[in-house]
Amino acid sequence: MAETTDVVFAGGGIIGLAAAWEAAQRGLSVRVVDPAPGRGAAWVAAGMLAPVTESSFGEEALTRLFLAASASWPGFASRLKTATGWDTGFRACGAIAVALDASDRAQIDQLLDFQHGLGLEASRLSATDCRSLVPVLSPAVRGGALMPGDHQVDNRALVLSLIDGCVRAGVKLTSDRVVSVSLDRKGAATGVVTEGGEIYLAGTVVLAAGVDTPAIGGLPEGVLPPVRPVKGHVARLRAQPDGEAFSHTVRGLVHGHHSYLVPRADGSVVVGATSEERGYDTTVQAGAVHSLLDDARLLVPAVDEWEFVECIAGLRPASPDNAPFVGPTSVPRLLVATGHYRNGFLLAPITAESVATYIATGSVPPPLDAFPVDRRFPAARTGSDL
Amino acid sequence: MAETTDVVFAGGGIIGLAAAWEAAQRGLSVRVVDPAPGRGAAWVAAGMLAPVTESSFGEEALTRLFLAASASWPGFASRLKTATGWDTGFRACGAIAVALDASDRAQIDQLLDFQHGLGLEASRLSATDCRSLVPVLSPAVRGGALMPGDHQVDNRALVLSLIDGCVRAGVKLTSDRVVSVSLDRKGAATGVVTEGGEIYLAGTVVLAAGVDTPAIGGLPEGVLPPVRPVKGHVARLRAQPDGEAFSHTVRGLVHGHHSYLVPRADGSVVVGATSEERGYDTTVQAGAVHSLLDDARLLVPAVDEWEFVECIAGLRPASPDNAPFVGPTSVPRLLVATGHYRNGFLLAPITAESVATYIATGSVPPPLDAFPVDRRFPAARTGSDL
Numbered sequence: 001m002a003e004t005t006d007v008v009f010a011g012g013g014i015i016g017l018a019a020a021w022e023a024a025q026r027g028l029s030v031r032v033v034d035p036a037p038g039r040g041a042a043w044v045a046a047g048m049l050a051p052v053t054e055s056s057f058g059e060e061a062l063t064r065l066f067l068a069a070s071a072s073w074p075g076f077a078s079r080l081k082t083a084t085g086w087d088t089g090f091r092a093c094g095a096i097a098v099a100l101d102a103s104d105r106a107q108i109d110q111l112l113d114f115q116h117g118l119g120l121e122a123s124r125l126s127a128t129d130c131r132s133l134v135p136v137l138s139p140a141v142r143g144g145a146l147m148p149g150d151h152q153v154d155n156r157a158l159v160l161s162l163i164d165g166c167v168r169a170g171v172k173l174t175s176d177r178v179v180s181v182s183l184d185r186k187g188a189a190t191g192v193v194t195e196g197g198e199i200y201l202a203g204t205v206v207l208a209a210g211v212d213t214p215a216i217g218g219l220p221e222g223v224l225p226p227v228r229p230v231k232g233h234v235a236r237l238r239a240q241p242d243g244e245a246f247s248h249t250v251r252g253l254v255h256g257h258h259s260y261l262v263p264r265a266d267g268s269v270v271v272g273a274t275s276e277e278r279g280y281d282t283t284v285q286a287g288a289v290h291s292l293l294d295d296a297r298l299l300v301p302a303v304d305e306w307e308f309v310e311c312i313a314g315l316r317p318a319s320p321d322n323a324p325f326v327g328p329t330s331v332p333r334l335l336v337a338t339g340h341y342r343n344g345f346l347l348a349p350i351t352a353e354s355v356a357t358y359i360a361t362g363s364v365p366p367p368l369d370a371f372p373v374d375r376r377f378p379a380a381r382t383g384s385d386l
Numbered sequence: 387m388a389e390t391t392d393v394v395f396a397g398g399g400i401i402g403l404a405a406a407w408e409a410a411q412r413g414l415s416v417r418v419v420d421p422a423p424g425r426g427a428a429w430v431a432a433g434m435l436a437p438v439t440e441s442s443f444g445e446e447a448l449t450r451l452f453l454a455a456s457a458s459w460p461g462f463a464s465r466l467k468t469a470t471g472w473d474t475g476f477r478a479c480g481a482i483a484v485a486l487d488a489s490d491r492a493q494i495d496q497l498l499d500f501q502h503g504l505g506l507e508a509s510r511l512s513a514t515d516c517r518s519l520v521p522v523l524s525p526a527v528r529g530g531a532l533m534p535g536d537h538q539v540d541n542r543a544l545v546l547s548l549i550d551g552c553v554r555a556g557v558k559l560t561s562d563r564v565v566s567v568s569l570d571r572k573g574a575a576t577g578v579v580t581e582g583g584e585i586y587l588a589g590t591v592v593l594a595a596g597v598d599t600p601a602i603g604g605l606p607e608g609v610l611p612p613v614r615p616v617k618g619h620v621a622r623l624r625a626q627p628d629g630e631a632f633s634h635t636v637r638g639l640v641h642g643h644h645s646y647l648v649p650r651a652d653g654s655v656v657v658g659a660t661s662e663e664r665g666y667d668t669t670v671q672a673g674a675v676h677s678l679l680d681d682a683r684l685l686v687p688a689v690d691e692w693e694f695v696e697c698i699a700g701l702r703p704a705s706p707d708n709a710p711f712v713g714p715t716s717v718p719r720l721l722v723a724t725g726h727y728r729n730g731f732l733l734a735p736i737t738a739e740s741v742a743t744y745i746a747t748g749s750v751p752p753p754l755d756a757f758p759v760d761r762r763f764p765a766a767r768t769g770s771d772l
Contacts, residue, residue: 235672237672283693284693284694285690285691285692285693285694286621286623286679286682286683286689286690286691286692286693286694287679287683287689287690287691287692288694289675289679289694290676290679290680290683290690293672293673293675293676293679294676294680296672297672297673297676303672303673304671304672304673304676305671305672305673306671306672306673307669307670307671307672308670308671308672308674308675308697311694
C-alpha cells in the first residue's frame with residue numbers, strides 16, 4: 001500500500017493538473033493518477049479563453065462564471081511562470097468574430113446585442129475594420145465584432161508548465177488509471193483503486209477524469225453527475241516559420257458553421273473545431289479534416305499555402321446545461337471537477353482555486369457554488385446546442 | 387577505402403532497389419548508397435500500375451513501354467515473393483475511370499477512343515455499371531470506363547520486400563548520400579563520393595537518385611539528363627479495419643480534376659494526387675489536403691466517415707517528354723536510371739531488367755532503347771501537362 005496523501009486526483013488533464021498544482025501550492029500533499037497526464041482533451045484543445053464569445057442566450061449565470069474565470073487568468077499565468085520559469089503562452093490577444101454572408105452578419109449582430117445587454121465589452125466592426133485588424137482575412141468577410149476581453153493560452157505549453165510545476169511542488173504523478181473509488185464502512189471515500197491494482201489512500205478524493213469520470217466505479221448509483229463526450233477535431237497548421245501570423249483569434253461564422261483560427265507565437269495556427277456526438281471514439285475522420293479546412297480557407301485564403309501539421313480529435317466532457325460540475329458529492333470526502341465542456345482552459349484556474357478552497361474550508365466559493373454537483377436537470381438533453 | 391563492387395547505385399528508391407536486387411540476382415556484387423532507402427517518393431506513391439489509364443495523346447511510344455512494363459510485373463512480383471516470402475501486394479485488380487459531369491464524361495469517351503485506336507483493353511461503363519463494380523461510388527457518377535489491365539502494388543510492402551530481397555542477395559546497403567561521381571584520368575566513372583566522405587569504387591556506377599540526380603557532382607556539364615521535381619500529395623485513409631473496401635482502383639474526373647482512390651487489402655485507401663511545380667519543397671500544404679479530400683468525397687461520399695491516417699508529399703522525377711532516362715551516358719561506366727515521373731512502380735521491373743542487361747551486354751534492350759539518355763528536346767517544357 002502506497003503512502004497516503006492529503007488529496008488524490010483521478011485524472012491529470014487540464015483540470016486535474018491545475019487543481020493539483022494549486023493544492024500543492026497551498027501546502028497539501030497531492031497525488032495525480034493518470035496514464036498520460038495532459039494527453040487527452042487538453043492536448044487537442046485550442047486554448048481559447050473566451051468569456052465573451054462563449055456567452056450564450058439563456059446561459060447568463062454561466063457567462064458570469066466565465067468572466068470571473070477570465071479575471072483569474074493573468075494572476076494564475078503569472079504565478080505559474082514564476083514557479084516554473086516557463087512561458088505558458090497566455091496572451092491578452094483579443095478576438096474578432098467575422099461573418100461571411102448576410103445571415104452570418106445578422107447572427108453576429110444579435111450576439112452583440114446580447115453581449116451589450118450583459119455589459120460585456122464588444123464592438124461592431126465593418127469589413128474594412130476586420131481586415132485592418134487581421135489582414136489575412138478574405139475579401140469576402142462581411143464584417144464582424146471585436147471582443148477585446150477574449151484571450152488565449154498555448155494549451156500544450158500550459159500542460160507542460162503545469163506538469164513541471166506539479167513536480168517542483170512535490171506532487172506525485174502516478175502513471176496508472178483509476179478504476180474505482182474505495183469507501184470506508186460509513187461510505188466515505190478513502191482513496192482510489194487503479195487498473196494496475198494499486199490503492200492510493202487520501203484525505204480527499206477528486207475525480208477530474210473528464211469524459212471518463214462517469215465510468216469510475218465503487219460508488220452508489222447517482223453519485224456521479226451526467227457527463228457525455230462531445231468529440232472535437234482540431235487541425236494544426238503552420239503559417240510561417242516564426243512569429244504570429246496575425247494577432248487576434250479569429251472566430252468565423254461561415255455560412256452558419258462555426259470556425260476559428262488561433263494564431264500562436266511560433267507561427268502556427270490552431271484551426272477548430274468540429275462538434276460530434278459519437279461516444280468515446282477519437283478516430284480522426286476525413287470528413288472532419290475536410291470541413292475544418294473548408295471553412296478556414298474561406299475565412300483566410302492563405303490557408304491553402306500553409307503547412308498542414310496534424311489533425312487530432314479529443315472528447316470534451318459536456319454537461320446537460322453546459323456548466324461544469326465542481327464540488328462535493330453525496331459521498332463524504334469525494335469531490336468531482338469535470339463537465340467543463342468547451343471551456344476547460346478558461347475555467348481551469350477558478351476550478352483549481354475552488355477545489356483547494358473547498359478542501360480547506362468545506363465550501364465551494366462563488367461563483368462556482370451556483371452549479372452544485374447534484375443539481376437536477378428538467379429533461380434529458382443529449383445533443384449539443386452550440 | 388571500402389571494398390569495390392561490380393555496381394554501385396546512387397539512390398535506393400523504387401528504381402535503385404529494384405535494379406540492385408535484379409543485378410544481385412544475376413550474380414553481381416552490388417552496393418546501394420542512400421540515407422533512407424525507400425523513404426523518398428517511393429514511400430509516398432500510390433503504387434498504381436496503370437499502362438492504360440496513363441496512356442496519353444502523343445505518347446504512343448511511351449504507352450508501348452508501359453504495356454511491356456506491365457507484362458513484366460507478374461513474373462517480377464512472383465520472383466520477389468519466392469526470394470523473400472513477403473507479399474508485395476501486387477494485385478491484378480483492374481481500374482475504373484469515372485466521370486462526375488458531362489464534360490468529364492466526354493473526356494473519358496475521348497480517351498476510350500484513343501485507347502481503342504492503340505488496341506488497348508478498355509470498355510465503356512454506364513453509371514449503373516460503375517456502381518455495380520464499386521458500390522461506394524456517389525450516385526452523382528455519370529458513367530466511365532473499365533481498364534481491366536491496370537493493376538496495383540502496395541508501394542510500402544514492395545519497398546520493404548525489395549530491401550529484404552537485397553539484404554538476402556548480399557547487396558550492401560550504405561546509409562549515406564552520394565554527392566559526386568569519381569572519374570579516372572580518361573574520364574570514366576570509377577565510383578561515388580558520399581556526404582560522409584567515403585569513396586565507393588565500382589565497375590559500373592548507376593545514378594538512380596530520382597529528383598536529386600541532377601545535383602550529383604563531379605561530371606562534365608550536360609552529362610546528366612534534365613529531371614525536375616513535380617510535387618505530389620497523397621492522403622492515406624482507412625475505410626475499414628480489414629479487407630478491401632472495394633475492388634477496383636477508382637480514377638475519377640471531378641469537374642476536370644484528376645483524382646484516384648486505390649483500395650488496399652488491409653482496408654486502407656490511398657487517395658491521390660496533387661501535381662505541383664514547387665521545386666524541392668515537400669511540405670504538406672493545407673490546400674492540397676483539402677483538394678484531395680474535396681475530390682475524393684465527391685466520388686465516394688463515405689470518405690467523410692473514413693479515418694484520416696496521414697497526408698504526405700513526395701517529388702516525382704519528371705522528364706521533358708514524360709519518358710524515363712535509363713541507360714548509358716557519355717561518361718564510360720556511368721549509367722542513369724531516373725525520370726520515371728508518375729510511373730516509377732510500373733516501370734521498376736523493366737528498368738531493373740534493362741539496367742542488368744546493359745551491364746551484362748553493353749546494350750539497352752527494347753523497348754527502353756527508344757528513350758536514350760542523351761536524347762534532345764525540341765524546346766524547354768517546364769510545366770506538367772498532366
